[in-house]
Amino acid sequence: MAKAISRKPVLSRKPTRTPGAKKEAPRVRVDPLREYQEAIKEDGNARIVTLGGEDCSSSIKHWFSTGSLALDRLLNGRGFPAGRLSEVFGPSHIGKSTLLDHVMAECQRAGGIAVLADTESARDVTYTKRLGVDSERLQILEFDWGKLTIENVLDKIAFTADFWATKHPDVPVVIGFDALGGTATSEELAKKLGADGAKVSDGVSTSGKQEHVKPGGAAKVMRQACRQLISKIANTKVAVIVCNHEYEKIQMGFSAGRMGKKRETYGGDAIRLAASYRIELFNLGQIKRGDEVLGNQVGARLVKNRLGKPWGTTEFAMISGLGIDNTWDVFEHLRGADVIKISGAWASINLDGEVLKFQDWSGLQSKIQENPSLFSKLVSVYQQVLRTEVPDASIQL
Secondary structure: OOOOOOOOOOOOOOOOOOOOOOOOOOOOOOOHHHHHHHHHHHHOOOOOOOOOOOOOOOOOOOEEOOOOHHHHHHOOOOOEEOOOEEEEEEOOOOOHHHHHHHHHHHHHHOOOEEEEEEOOOOOOHHHHHHOOOOOOOOEEOOOOOOOOOHHHHHHHHHHHHHHHHHHOOOOOEEEEEEOHHHOOOHHHHHOOOOOOOOOEEOOEEOOOOOOOOOOOHHHHHHHHHHHHHHHHHOOOOEEEEEEEEEEEEEOOHHHHHHHOEEEEEOOHHHHHHHOOEEEEEEEEEEEEEOOEEEEEEEEEEEEEEOOOOOOOEEEEEEEOOOEEEHHHHHHHHHHHOOOOEEEOOEEEEEEOOEEEEEOHHHHHHHHHHHOOHHHHHHHHHHHHHHHHHOOOOOOOO
């Protein structure tokens, strides 16, 4: 019988350390996001930010009130955003220029700079001052004769935006373009009235051929300008507001019988795509005191809103010679909420136990003129009513 072989257990031995060998460094944990951020900015072309960060180009650094309680409420309770392009359009004599003047006045009151490209030269200094604009501080872009073209206007607007955004980034600035639809392209300006040729001499084109001005010239310019402008004003305190005209585009061919006339705005799709706000103004009728016409009831439709709920509507009063009148809006809203009681020709409201009586909104306006502090009390009641009507707490009133 074979004899069992006894085996001693093998003891593990520590590896012998070679003299002079370096000790292995402990492994450091790498943050993958940090590593990604550093890798992105290696070539200097881009960097990583968060959507909620102040450095994000989508961040809104300032808001500009429209001067209208109703319109501010429509625009997310704040007004026009800085760092964005906004468009206001509508038929002639609806109040686009007046609205722009109110925004510039509000900008100046906040210590900001208002810059205006008035290509139609239609401003009246007395009326503009009455709207609250400091005419001595209003910066107007003037162009030499023959230089007033869309290309030159947009070039100076882009330069203005870049100047304030880079050299004085803490100053709120409103740049108004009034109006896109009333400004010719350089090609249109070079064309002789009544002639078909783009370059003519005594009615005959220099080339001997009919060289028609290319359609959509303004749209082509706007495509180039919008791509540049958006990058210049993003994440700044500069707001660009463009007033634009509407025109009737007659449908041709197969669609003519079904669609008829279609309302369009100048500048093509570029401004429609680039704008964060597009506001359409339209007439809702006259505002009268007896048989006297005092102004117009203006409707505002939010056609596009990248910053909140889209497709909202509101209305406000545009009084001849005075501009936007918030007393009318307060009166109409509180009357609709049954806070202002109507009895025959008289209206009344209870303010902290004191009953105030007056006739119609113009009577309330007279009361406010007698006691200016009354308006702030009415606005406070107005905002309380709105808070019960607007469940969305993100809308600031």
